[in-house]
Amino acid sequence: MNTVGIDVSCKELVVVVMVKGKARKAKSFENTPLGHQSIIQSLAKMNGETKVCIEATGIYHFDLAVALSRAEGIEVMVINPKAAHNFAKALMTRSKTDAIEAENSAIYAERMPFVAWECPADECISLRVISRRIAALSKQKTQTKNQLHALESTLETPGLVIDQMEELVVFLEAQIKSLRDNALMVIQQHYELEKAYLLISGIKGIAQASAIQILSEIMILPKDMTARQWVAHAGLDPRIFDSGSSVSKKPRISKVGNKYIRQALYMPALVASRFEPNIKGYYHHLINDNGLKKVQAVCAVMRKLLHAIHGMLRTNKEFDGARFYALPVSENS
Template sequence: MNEITTIGVDLAKSVFQLHGVSSEGNVVLRRQLRHSQMLEFFQTMPGCLVGMEACASAHNWARALAELGHEVRLMQPSYVKGYVKRGKTDQADAEAICEAVTRPSMRFVPTKSEATQGRLVIHKAREFQERQRTQIVNAIRAHLGEFGIVIPKGIHKIDRLIAACDEAKLPVPARKALNLLAGQLTDTQKQIEDLTSEVPRNAVTDEAARRLQTIPGIGPISADALVAALPDISDFRSGRDLSAWIGLTPKPHSSGGKERPGRISKMGNSYLRRLLYLGAMAQVSARRRGKPGNNWLWGIIQRKKPKQAAIALANRMSRTVYALLRDGTEFQVAQAT
């Protein structure tokens, strides 16, 4: 009668809050556990449904609890928020998670394997290093600008920026500081190149990533990131669902039967969205320099601004990714219009 069938777990760094209910919906468990007590507690529990918010450590706990015979479901925190009755407490959050995980309309996040998470760490570390490189470049340009030395923008101007630091006539304190930043920029650039060299190895050995690279605008980095970050492709009903999951579809605004689509939603995985946009922008730039034509991309370029055309192409590319992963095929240029 009071057997626990569903448990909501509010994850944290050291203290976890649990909320359990029976099959009749009666609350039979409210408990806090330390990090070291989690596995010991669930080892003594019969198999039940466990709900968690998809956060940094959620996939690791999901794998560990699944090995103990529990059914673990991960949910986006934004989807759980609507089930919080009042206040922001660990107990209220655990109760909301326990309620949300039983909803038939809830959307769940597939649990990632260790291998998949390992591939994503390379991309996340590379993205972090790229942000640091941008910050260092901006700092050096700003400091040189204070002494009247102007260097054009662009990552491809790094060598010129470092040379300007070496050749500029600067006060001793400024020279020391800029040499330090220039050395940090050189080291960061080398680290990015080392991480980038790891990606093609996965992209070559993975059959799905190899097929995605046949799509114009998608290279080894984008293909490997798509394969590692995307859930099971069967979770999407259509290519538009995948595009919406990445955040490349217009945000809907409807009232009184009138629909007013706005800008793209920018929901979902921002890293995948940026990679698809950069690949699309490269295709748009190359097409604008080419000869006039009558295909789909040329028509978009004539009607829209370059960045708008790139978003439209990125949307189309995401739908092509869906088709290739669903059917196990390669991109056919002759059939693309």
């Protein structure tokens, strides 16, 4: 078996091939479609099974991973940057170069359990790109509105600046609406997306905008992931720091994961905690009976909502509040 490590950057790909535990000299390729094909052609000449390991690097690794996954005779694994960093520490690596990191990735593929990367469907990729652009524009709109408020607070601001800021807010709102309409069009054109969208938006507290963002992030995940793995992927899993008799910190959510899922779940958790009876009951149970602070209770609701959505999509059933949290039977009933 041949293992290959590829260090990914914006413009360059550094490839190290390991055969029978020995690393060959690093080769460099351009991070372009032509460079991806050159790597595939080079790997196709090798005898035996070829497994490639890539560290996730923002968006720069994605096209390469797609090209490799579609190539015949090549399996690709995309690893978490934190895993790659800690693995390099375990190898006692003292220097940091592109070639060394590529070799470390090749060693990782050789020694660690190999989990093949699955290329998501094209419509799921498109939906996530649209959704993340909406999130970026929404953040920019909020910043612009805050700047406009500050500028309007003083009489010294020229009218021209105020007018341009107001025009920018209108422009951003138009772009967000256009993208959201396009996202709905993509969802309506694909049965699986539409079915999942209707189930998610059926939960009281999850409106159109949140449903699109949640859907775009979870539909791109491997189908065999468990609810706990979803929670860990979203960074909503508890982080416990406890050692001996002197170190005992309060548990917190890890936040090591997909921030877009956390952002998409926050407002629905707040709204559902006020207007959905069973979720509201669970929220108050956490505060009154378990002694959690309000923000901790909201995080717990976010986590349980994610569990609920996982179960709904797996069983193709609508949200059942009684399964989310059984309300206590009143004394008068």
